Amino acid sequence: MRDFQLPGRSAVLSMNGMAATSHPLGTKVAIQMLEAGGNALDAAIAGALLLGTAEPQMTGIGGDCFALISRPGEAPIAMNGSGRAPAAFDAEALRAAGHSAMPRTGAQSVTIPTAVDAFCRLNKDHGRMGLGDVIGPAVYHAEAGIPVAPRVARDWTEASHLNDAAQRKLMPGGKPLTTGTVFREPGVAEALRRLAVEGRAGFYEGEVAEDMVDTLRGLGGAHSLDDFAQARAEYTTPVTTAYGAHEVMEHPPNGQGATALLLLNILKQFDLSAMDPFGAERAHIEAEATKLAYDARNRFLADPDHMTRLEHMLAPETAARLAALIRPDAVLPPGLPGAGEAHKDTIYITVVDRDRMAVSLIYSIFRTFGSGVASDKFGILLQNRGAGFTLEKGHANEAAPGKRPMHTIIPGLLRKDGETVMPFGVMGGQYQANGHARFVTNLLDFGLSPQAAIDGPRSFATDGVLQVERGYPDAVRNALSDLGHQVEVPDGPIGGAQAIRIHESGVLEGASDPRKDGCALGY
Template sequence: MRDLHLPGRSAVYARNGLCSTSHPIAAQVAIEVLKSGGNAADAAIAGALVLGIAEPQMTGIGGDCFVLVKPAGSEEIVALNGSGRAPKGLDAAALRARGLTAMPIQAVEAVTLPGAIDAFCRLNADYGLKPLADIVAPAIHYAEEGIPVAPRVAFDWADDLPSLKGAARDFFTLNGQAPTVGQIFRAPGQAEVFRRIAKEGRAGFYEGEVAEDMITSLQALGGTHTLDDLASTACDYTAPVSGPYQGIELVEHPPNGQGATAILLLNILKHFNIKAMDPFGTQRAHIEAEATKLAYDARNRFIADPAHTTRLDHMLSPDTAAKLAALIDPSRAMAQAAPLTEAVHKDTIYITVVDRDRMAVSLIYSVFWGFGSGLASSKFGINFQNRGAGFTLAEGHPNEAGPGKRPMHTIIPGMIRKNGRVIMPFGVMGGAYQSTGHARFVSNLTDFDMDPQSAIDAPRCFSGAEGMQVERGYSDAVRADLAAMGHDVNIPETPIGGAQAILLDGDILIGASDPRKDGCALGY
């Protein structure tokens, strides 16, 4: 139990249903859906759509999602890939001929087709209890009436303001400026889109006037996107991948998400006595950083569109982890194994819901960078993601940009099983950090016996493209020790990621929510 004399956050205990996410209004919407007869799938979709209005810099209907679902009365976990594809006109050779050596980041070339709405409609049809119109209604309300801007949202919005271009500046600023805390953000154009989805389903988004607005806007910006590209967008059910660690099983989405990276990372950490280390000390931070470099190097080599991913079995093999673990010097930092191919970002939302029948949903939903591409459709104000920045232009690489391909994704929902039973849906936001965040969260739970809220609250560090980022929750002595070992140490301006989790503990649900975000866990 935490020291109640000190600032902190208690976990939320409930019996009938619980939601944990990064904005309280979205959590409340999810609970209202549960109380009105919806299930966890209905509630997660409703909350996610509202998050696009509450945190538009992080997510929106122009983005992608991945979902893990444990149906009621079952311990099976179903994976739904709601990531969109590149337009058929995307040509890596043509981009190289222009002199580009990497994908543009916040530009029309990086815009992939939005996959989330198709996935939400499919999830509602296959697993939901309530009509889609009922699920979309809260998003219509909040898009019209507006939501006061929360503190973390205001911080991110100001930071991401320079990325907004053209129509996006009209729809996502207040008189050209980022809104301040408490100002009201409204999205009446998106409210109209939601009304059409409520009436027509996915056709209200992928066909007709809304589709024409998106494609016309993208083509005017120089994009190769077509109405056929948009209309053919479709989600896929896939089989999760998993791996054991200290008595539990981590369940992840398969490629094109990076979930296999978290499993490889834990497989590497098994070769070290993490449990004997100070959880917030130098040695654990160092070993985790070195394991991250090696696991992410494998990710960058192998993970791509599912039809192009190579050697996934090799990534998940214990033999591979053993060989990588042997490369780690316990006293000295190595250079990055290879330059990161992925554009660095930190922007995502995550929502998890468990209902009275113990259906569990783990859902992550993003536009990639802050405000995605920084571009929006001219009529309805749909913010386009820049997930295509996750491609590489290296010729012949599995993740090479190409027509109709899905790029490597950083966003990954997670679940934990123990003795064959699902005990926890969870997610860790933070872009590239997510695989390391999953591994650290699992290690916090198992190696150090932390409860979910403590495991989320605990200080974080991450060795990536921006050096060895070490949150202020670590001591200066640890930072000095890491620097002496050769790490390029810095304190990040923005806290590392965010996380949400729900523990299924017998008849009780226990919700945890990251104080690094504005959100909370709510139950009833």
Template sequence: MRDFHFPGRSEVFASNGMCATSHPLGAAVGIDILKRGGSAMDAAIAGAFVLGICEPQMTGIGGDLFALISPANSNKIHAYNGSGRAPAAASAENLRAQGHETVPLFGADAVTIPTAMHAFAEMSEKWGKLGLDVLLAPTIHYAQEGVPVAPRVAFDWLDASKALQGAGKTHYLINGKVPKAGEIFRAPGQAEVLKRVAKDGVKAFYEGEIAEDMLNALNTLGGVHTASDFANVSSNETTPVSGTYKGTELFEHPPNGQGATAILLLNILKHFDIAAMDPFGTQRAHIEAEATKLAYDARNRFLADPDHTTKLDHMLAPETAEKLAALIDPKRAMPSAAALSEAVHKDTIYITAVDRDGMSVSLIYSIFHGFGSGIASEKFGILLQNRGAGFTLEQGHPNELGAGKRPMHTIIPGMLAENGIPTMPFGVMGGAYQPNGHARFLSNLNDFGMDAQSAIDAPRAFADGGVLKIEKGYSEQVRAELTDLGHKIEVPNGPIGGAQSIKISENGVLIGASDPRKDGCALGY
């Protein structure tokens, strides 16, 4: 329990249903859907769509999603892959011939087929109750009438807007300027898109005028995308991967998501007495940083499109973690592991919902970098993701850009289970930080007995590209001691990530937590 003498957030308790996400309007829409008899999936979908208007720099209908779902009256956890594929004409060889060493972040070559819309429709059909037209109504309203820009959104918008180009500036600036907190942002073009999808189904997004609008934007910039690429979009249910840390089972989305990295990281940390360390001290930060370098190096070498990932079992094997743990020097930082094979950024949204029947949903939805590729369609203002930057151009690598392949993704939803019973959908935003964030969240719970809100509030550190990023919540002494151990320390301009969770108690009470690093909240009824 927190000390009520100091500012902070209490956990949110409710017994009928709950939704937690990074913007209050998204959480409120989720609760409204639950009150109307919708399922947790309905709430998550409706709230996620709204977040595309409330946090357009983070997510939108031009992006991708992953989800974990525990249906009502079932302890089984399903995974759903709503990530897009490279166009059929995509070629790493062609980009190498042009002199590129990586996929250009803000060009058409980085745009994979936006698949979130297809996944929303499929998940609504499989696990929803109200129908996609009902779920789209709140977002159509907010896109037309506008939403006030929230403080954290305004903070992110300022830097992310540098990526906007052409029609992106028209649709995502207000009178040519970055909006400030409290200004009203509208997206009438997206409202029209969603009206057509509500009326005619998801096919209206991937064929006809809407698809042509996206194709024109891409082809004008040299994209090799075709109408066939959009018409043949697909998303699919798959099987989660899991691991155990001190009695709690952690479920993650399988490749092409990076969830296995969190499991490997926890498997490495098992070889150290983390619970005996100061939770915010030098030793824990150092050991976690070293374990992160090793786990992420494995990620970069092994994880890719599901059809091209061949060493997942090796990555999750206990003996692999044991060998990696033995490489860690408690008194000295190792040089950075191999350079990240993807372009890393922090922009994503996460939403979780639990309904009165016991269904829980953990859903993450993103356009990758701030404002994605920066490319928006001319008429409707659909901002297109740059997930193709998650490919490598290294010849023969399992994650090499190729026709119809899915790139390795940073977005990962999580879910915890105790004794085989799902007990907590949760997620940690923050691009590459997410596996580190998942591992740290579970370690905070199990090693230090924190409640979920305290575990989310706790200061974060992240070994990223040769730099150990340390939030201001760490003391100057800890930063100095980590420097002495050989770490290159940096205090980032913004906080590291954001998180939400909902715990399902044994008596059925729902306990929500939401990160103060974001504008959002947990709401229940």
């Protein structure tokens, strides 16, 4: 039980349904969908679409998504809503122009946004309500506007890479919006109306698609109307590992879920439960394991059509060999690629309904305000997922026409005895695989409640630095420095998380990260 004399959040408990998102209005809309007779999938899509206006720096219909969906007594399914590079994409031209890495912003970084196709397909195959009913709340709020929340306002100041249309949309008067300012997206509202009436064709064909293509081509992109018309999300099979008596389920590549599983497989070689959950020893072991798991990710993970080392990443002997490299009294030698640039701009939403359908959905435009490119007419902000490619020749993740890049976003499910006991997710770009492992070990090794597992301080080894949140005492930072880590306190929080525990009693327990603006609600 938490100390009620200290700041914190109580668990949210309910019997019928539960939703947790990173913005209160997104959670409210998801619950309203459940109360109106929709299922967890209807609620998750409705909440996610609304979050495009509530958290435009994080997500929107110009982005990608992944989802895990489970029903009692059935095998969970995975939906890959990530987009491909344009058919006319030319990596050689980028190298010839002097690029050693993919551009992180601008038209060249934009792959075809595929979240909308995933939402349409999931709604048709598994939803209970019509697509128009699910989209309706997002249309209303995009037009009426949503006041900018505190965390959103903080992130807004990072928008420094915008094209003219995005500048007009996001920086009226040349300044970022501040807390309480009402943000409206009338163009996006109109695009959503067309989607509601015409289905996927309202987005991937006709005037909306023409607007996106014309904008991208005007900025040097190779995108075509045919690229958009052919955008397709795909069902796939989740990947799993055992952790104690539980099964951890992740979305397969090209998401980085296999990295989280490799990291957990390394960590279970150590007796974490004997360590202080927020002490230097646990942080050190986790940091070293993260370096090794992310090194494997950077070498092997790619579009599943081009990846050949997934079984190697998930093999128990791989984890055992890597764990043997970790010393309790020293850091690994420099030279591991590490996690790479930390992108933190993603929304995660989880919903459980009265029938105990559970949805774990993550939806993103990648970095703050994505590519920085908004379409000229409708103001659709486009993701920069192409930055997840490498330009290294012969690499499994080398950028190429029609190929999907490595994605950082991953939804998770925790299962026991063949049933889902907790959908969960951790936002935070590169941190997400580390975040999944920390959340699961907080729960299972240290016996923390979902809310306490989310609230606890975080650390993250990235780019040769060990970021350690202010929630850790100075003594821990000093001990980590003495071991050889280059310790820094990050400017902002590390990640954000949502989770819903399904108790055997039937009670639902929701948890939401105070590092974001959101909450869990039940009914």
